[in-house]
Amino acid sequence: MCKSASLLLISFFFVIALTGCATSVGEPGKYTSYMTEKAPLLEEGPEQTIPATKSLSAGTRIHIVSLSGTYVYVESIYGDKGWVPASAVENYDPSEADPTPRSGHGISW
Numbered sequence: 001m002c003k004s005a006s007l008l009l010i011s012f013f014f015v016i017a018l019t020g021c022a023t024s025v026g027e028p029g030k031y032t033s034y035m036t037e038k039a040p041l042l043e044e045g046p047e048q049t050i051p052a053t054k055s056l057s058a059g060t061r062i063h064i065v066s067l068s069g070t071y072v073y074v075e076s077i078y079g080d081k082g083w084v085p086a087s088a089v090e091n092y093d094p095s096e097a098d099p100t101p102r103s104g105h106g107i108s109w
Helices: 003-021
Strands: 033-035 039-041 054-056 061-068 071-076 081-085 089-091
Touching (some): 033 061
Antiparallel strands (some): 033 089, 039 054, 061 071
């Protein structure tokens, strides 16, 4: 095999390897809601008695998995999962270029 063909083949595999290693954040279209304000992420459930070790910041895109009273179980675009107050969540309007956090709106069902 000539040197230029070998170099081309190696370059091709290098590009494929880099593409395969690239990480994407979330699945397109899955994260249709967002946090309107910073809120603690309760990983044990809405009745968690120990302090939360994580929180989700205002503007974080999330996927709503379920609802329990005044809390929603969410998965963030970064992979964090847990319960947050429903009052801190709003549905995403795809016509907006970037969701703007608006405190106090809460989620509308």
